[in-house]
Amino acid sequence: MKIEIDMGATAASGAVPGPAMLDLEELLATRLLVQGNSGSGKSHLLRRLLEQSAPHVQQVVIDPEGDFVGLAERFGHVVVDGDRSVAELETIAARVRQHRISAVLTLEKLDAEMQMRAAAVFLNALFDADRDHWFPALIIVDEAQLFAPAVSGDVSEEARKLSLGAMTNLMCRGRKRGLAGVIATQRLAKLAKNVAAEATNFLMGRTFLDIDMARAADLLGLERRQAEVFRELQRGHFVALGPALSRRPLPIRVGSVETAPRGGTPKLTPLPEPAGADARDLILAPVPLGPARASAAERRAAAPPAPSVNQLLEEIVRNRPTAVPAEEAPALPPEERERALRAIAREIMADPDSFFRPEPVLFGDFQVRCRIGKVGAVAPAEFRLHINAARSGLDPELASGADWDRALGVARAIPDDLQAVYLIVAAAALAGAPCPSDSEVARRCGMHSAGRARSRVKHLDKGDLVVTRSDMSGNRVAAVPELGWETAPGDPNAPARIPDEAPRPETLDLFGTPERSAAE
Structure with missing residues (x-):
């Protein structure tokens, strides 16, 4: 049975606007890539897709900014806080697949490296579910360049490889397991190529850099001179192409949504009346001391991490059988x-x-x-x-x-x-x-x-x-x-203090003459 959802209206110039339909079953087999600069309407597009497809298919959202937690009230998605242990995330992901419950993994409380690790654990657990639980599911990953970066950044190489491997599994091997990846990114140049290359459907929004416009034009089969169209797109307007959308490049305008993000684009509001001479006293008034901070015993205990190599060695040393006692020196x-x-x-x-x-x-x-x-x-x-x-x-x-x-x-x-x-x-x-x-x-x-x-x-x-x-x-x-x-005040951006190198001992050659370095 063919199931189509309404993404908005076509926006081709000189043509009568019609509904922009997306074949949901074809999307499950071919995956989707959304690209657009910040403010182009990517999150709005993903929200429209989620709302329209919610009655028909299970959804899992990897949400780095907490923009999609509002789906829980309207459509019953379960919000999963990413600040959990590895075992908890794996168990929750397995239950999500088993019971076919839509969920939002919110990562807004974590830094970049911990976001990558949490998303990788959750995606890998979805991917490794039992064969009996391979039900169709849309896996939406917002800001995908954070989880599949083209180059390494400030995060550790281990976290980058873990996250990139999970994203590659989703886009390359997820189809047979019922997982259909829908990834959104600000720039194609920031996204790993082996992840972007697996998408067959594209929705390209507003972008300004020449390299991004040229790459978007190549993906849509447009000529280089036509790439300027991406610079002129309005907010919420995209060019669609793919078997689930259109067989030729088709401009569309994304329709309205029922839910809203917790944040949003700030709106200009009138400034308050000038405070006059009282402004200085108001701003520079003494800062009151806050309440006493909780003691270490009152803090919430963190989930125990996986044992390190040294912890395992310590356990082995503690549990190894004692040798034949020998005469030992008196303990200090x-x-x-x-x-x-x-x-x-x-x-x-x-x-x-x-x-x-x-x-x-x-x-x-x-x-x-x-x-x-x-x-x-x-x-x-x-x-x-x-x-x-x-x-x-x-x-x-x-x-x-x-x-x-x-x-x-x-x-x-x-x-x-x-x-x-x-x-x-x-x-x-x-x-x-x-x-x-x-x-x-x-x-x-x-x-x-x-x-x-x-x-x-x-x-x-x-x-x-x-x-x-x-x-x-x-x-x-x-x-x-x-x-x-x-501590006393210190510059957080100051360079590290490199200690002075100790003088090297003088070395003599075979004839007892001090050797000279290559620089000398």
Whole structure:
């Protein structure tokens, strides 16, 4: 049975407007690509498609901005918050396929990298559903260039590959599993080619860059001189082509919708009456102190992440059978052992290259030094805490005080990927130093991306472990509410402080003469 939905009206010049129909069953077999600059009406088009097809087919929306959660009230879509554990997302996606319930995965609370990971987990779970649950479903992905980028950006390569693989599976292999991808992007140049190439239906909206207009014209089979039409399209006007839309390029005007996004294009409103002399007092009035922040015990516990390699190694060491007891050296007193571990960690991290060494290499070096110093066996979690404390660069005198012990006590409950960042900020606050820049945090954590360091600082701020603010000069100040400390203002965009390179020892040649470098 042929099912067609009304997308609006045709808008060809000199022709009588007629209904712009989309063959839903053909769309399920051929997929759809929507392209248009910001403000061209892509989200409006997707909303029209969702509303018209809601009675006929299951829908799953990957929504990075929370624009489509309004479908829940009108059409009964289940809104799934992307800020969940991997196991929860996989289970929910499996239930969505099994029970054929339309859903919206909203990712607005996550940063770019976490959005990619959550979307990849959810799409892979839809793709890996049991064969008995391969029912037809429209999978709408808004801002698809975020999940299938043509080039790597500030996110990690692991997250990019995971997300790109899930999008490729959706567009290349999803048809046999009943999954029909509908992807929307601002620019074709930002979208991975192997994802865009699998679409057979196209709706091209307003775009201005020559490279994007030329590529859109090529996809629609238009001549290069006709590419200027995409620059002149109005908001909500698209050029359609494909077996589910039209066999030739057809301009259409998208019809109205019943639901609306929570946001929208801001409208101009009259300014309030001038406040006169009271404006300064109104704006610069003393800022009241907010309510006390919740303690660590009152915060919502985060979902446990998947165990890391070091955690698995720690479990193996803890559960391995004990060997035949041999005569052991007397154990060091706890305080002396703690001082020895801190000293070993500082010795290792005194070398600037140690910041970028892999954690297993640092762990091996740490264990060897502990054996030499007769400190005894050290668990990976204990090693990680002392190495992260040494990454902070805190003065040894301050590091031996009770205040720093409090900071380490808080850090023990923080996830591994945020522990080092927390201790770096806490050390600067304890010493009264300026707040470290994103580049400095990245260097001390062994990362090459200041954006990733900035993202982790935001994660700490989101969890109330660190509270950041900006002063009038744009400098960042970080407070540690659990400890009552605060850093001095610091430029978040300042470059990392590269320590001076230690002088290299003089080497002699076979005749006892000092060797000269190539530069000399």
